[in-house]
Amino acid sequence: MSRLLPPAALGLTLLLGGCATATPSAPITPGAQAPLLPSVLFPGGADSFTAWRCTPDQALVTAALPGQEAELRLWSAHGAWRLQPAVVASGARYEQGEVSFWNRGAEAIVETPRGRLECQAYVQRQALTREQRPGVMFLGRGNEPGWMASLAHDRPEVTLSLDYGTREQTLPYRVTTLDNGAGRVILASGRGDTPFELRIEAGACLDDMSGEPFPARVTLTVNGEQYRGCGQGIAP
Template sequence: MSRLLAPAALGLTLLLGGCATATPPAPITSGAQAPLLPSVLFPGGADSFTAWRCSPDQALVTAAPEGELRLWSAHGAWRLEPAVVASGARYEGGRVSFWNKGDGAIVETSRGRLECRAHMRRQALTRQQRPGVMFLGRGNEPGWTASLAHDRPEATLTLDYGTRQQTLPYRVTALDNEAGRVVLASGRGDTPFELRIEAGACLDDMSGEPFPARVTLSVDGEQYRGCGQGIAP
């Protein structure tokens, strides 16, 4: 079993565990390549994400690439492998198990369990839909997007429902592959911004659509919050 994150203090909130292994800031150089983002931010080849509403109250997100299940909670993510079960489908990894049949699911940990119902599904974004983009973050009120180029360290920020747009170089100020956490900062002193990406269940606050990452964009003295997804070739 290959874990994306090591869970700790596993209660009903699926608390995140593991040690952070941050890398130093990466300088920007001519012809620099885009950084490799943590795999936990991607669907892993799955064609869709599913949002689950659970009791006790919690939202989960899953994606099911061939031969595994990716599970995101409010505090992290896990990669689970198939297990034998009489009916439905069951996946296990460490002290976490996910059993579902139809639109119902039970998530069990060493300290309890969640009873969940499928709430919404969303097709995963693809490179055909977003050419040249390896990660897209977006949010509402006002509508905004932040897209990262797949081949160079550049971010395109589109703000205020598309009325403002700028493409800027960035540098990596923090990268934790185990936790699926990335912090990017502007590569230009005259146009500062910070983009924080962290693996975890995220539901669009207007549509309810599921995503595997929470995104926070700080620019021009404002802070924008939303959801995001890595986009593989």
């Protein structure tokens, strides 16, 4: 079983079932603010995400904003797009450059420079809200063993929870990469005695147990162990 921190080596103790006390995190610099994450990690006002199973074999994720003139957000394994509505005789069509998405009900045709996809909607998930996750601007999570990483909305601080929540700690972080164009963020620990790395990348991600859709792939590395999962930005 992996450990979030190496207590024996560092003389630290994690919160284990509420029986122990964690060493306090190093103080965050007064006035330090949480970074502005790339907008492609968020639903952009949409209230749900839809997963599409496509032929040739590929998974897509979309988030449709309310209103006939609103954009459609599209995520694939290759990145993310914000498509604008286009005129079409039936159904709904969205375009951005050489990328188009035309759907009629639960069926869609997607065309990109890589080729044409014929897709079927199969899972929908309500977008996470700040009401459900107070104070959290991004949530990443994965399975077997269950883990979560919650970024605070107002300061550079992350709460890491491993092994189905039996071990948890809140730590400061620093930003090592922030690429708005690619929708990529890499965070590292703000404490030398508790190293970790959290990588967030925009792209279609399906929960490997439920199949639920998310707009970001997340990788957490702690003590040489990697935890992979999906995530979503949570707007105020």
